Amino acid sequence: MSESFRLSAEQFAQLFEQLSTAYLLAGPKRIAGAGRFSGTDLVRYAFLKSADELELHEKSWFSPKELVFPPDETLFYFNGQQFTEATLPDDHEIIVFLRPCDINGIDRLDRMFLENAGVVDPYYKRRRERLHYFMIECRESFENCFCVSMQANRTSDYEVALRFEENSVQVEVCGQKFVDLFARAGEKAEFKPEFVSENPVRVELPTEETMPPEIFNDKFWDEYDSRCIACGRCNTSCVTCSCFTTTDLFYGDSRQCGERRRVWDGCHLDGFCDMAGGHTFRKDKGERMRFKTFHKIYDFRKRFGVDMCVGCGRCDDVCPEYISFSNCINKLSAKLKGGL
Ligand code: SF4
Numbered sequence: 001m002s003e004s005f006r007l008s009a010e011q012f013a014q015l016f017e018q019l020s021t022a023y024l025l026a027g028p029k030r031i032a033g034a035g036r037f038s039g040t041d042l043v044r045y046a047f048l049k050s051a052d053e054l055e056l057h058e059k060s061w062f063s064p065k066e067l068v069f070p071p072d073e074t075l076f077y078f079n080g081q082q083f084t085e086a087t088l089p090d091d092h093e094i095i096v097f098l099r100p101c102d103i104n105g106i107d108r109l110d111r112m113f114l115e116n117a118g119v120v121d122p123y124y125k126r127r128r129e130r131l132h133y134f135m136i137e138c139r140e141s142f143e144n145c146f147c148v149s150m151q152a153n154r155t156s157d158y159e160v161a162l163r164f165e166e167n168s169v170q171v172e173v174c175g176q177k178f179v180d181l182f183a184r185a186g187e188k189a190e191f192k193p194e195f196v197s198e199n200p201v202r203v204e205l206p207t208e209e210t211m212p213p214e215i216f217n218d219k220f221w222d223e224y225d226s227r228c229i230a231c232g233r234c235n236t237s238c239v240t241c242s243c244f245t246t247t248d249l250f251y252g253d254s255r256q257c258g259e260r261r262r263v264w265d266g267c268h269l270d271g272f273c274d275m276a277g278g279h280t281f282r283k284d285k286g287e288r289m290r291f292k293t294f295h296k297i298y299d300f301r302k303r304f305g306v307d308m309c310v311g312c313g314r315c316d317d318v319c320p321e322y323i324s325f326s327n328c329i330n331k332l333s334a335k336l337k338g339g340l
């Protein structure tokens with residue numbers, strides 16, 4: 001059951017203010033002058049003070065995954081005798097404004113952190129339980145999006161869906177939690193969100209049957225040896241990359257007192273595959289690209305029944321070497337069709 005409403009821009013701004021007395025509100029925000037090149041801005045997820053801070057016209061460089069899986073997080077403190085679990089700085093619930101692909105992206109993280117091998121990650125879970133999805137309707141693609149090919153363009157997993165128009169906002173409210181607030185703020189309307197149904201970028205996915213083991217060592221991956229510079233931007237901007245490393249931070253000269261942190265890591269980065277004894281594997285960048293590709297569009301599906309990649313296109317947006325993941329998938333499929 002859902003109800004729909006129309007609010008003027010002023011009514012929505014007031015409602016936003018009202019919501020911010022009880023919730024933290026997060027969404028894509030423009031940070032002036034913080035972009036990749038001099039004089040450019042950065043759009044990233046951040047907490048918002050007012051509705052006009054919500055950036056709706058540009059894709060965010062980073063994804064909302066930081067709300068559930070921060071780049072750097074203290075797990076516990078230790079002093080040689082006992083350890084104490086780190087608590088969250090507050091217990092606020094968070095309303096997050098996000099698009100369908102990112103809702104599907106967090107679904108992939110849920111599978112890794114809450115379902116994988118029957119183990120629940122408590123640090124992820126406590127952050128995840130605080131989120132309320134306010135879905136931003138997405139009827140047109142941004143550059144590099146291929147969510148339709150990845151079947152991640154649609155979702156029904158939201159409490160509120162919003163269409164932002166020039167001077168008004170249309171909303172569909174599902175469930176009881178926010179209905180009264182919206183009913184008081186606006187007037188009843190007929191509204192159901194639409195979803196983008198076509199992207200200029202399409203990918204053709206290889207099927208399990210067309211992935212012979214020989215492709216593992218094929219020369220196909222060699223071009224990435226020289227092209228990729230292992231900067232890891234594709235990993236950090238990806239909504240579904242969930243790898244991390246843990247590190248102990250000792251206080252002063254003590255080897256007894258300190259804290260354990262987990263920090264984002266990524267399969268493209270040097271050191272990701274280092275093991276005890278100095279052994280390392282996947283030294284070549286092409287091997288790392290192969291690993292990422294298989295994980296995103298092949299072996300995750302075998303375990304969870306859906307592809308890990310949701311086609312947000314951020315990896316293509318941010319790669320300084322203009323390596324396109326969608327292009328890699330298509331080239332791989334074409335090669336497999338032609339036979340090895
Ligand atoms: S692999 Fe690329 S397109 Fe796929 S979810 Fe990650 S950043 Fe988005």
Ligand code: SF4
Nearest residue numbers: 228229231232234319
């Ligand atoms: S962003 Fe590009 S250059 Fe950097 S690690 Fe990823 S594929 Fe390699």
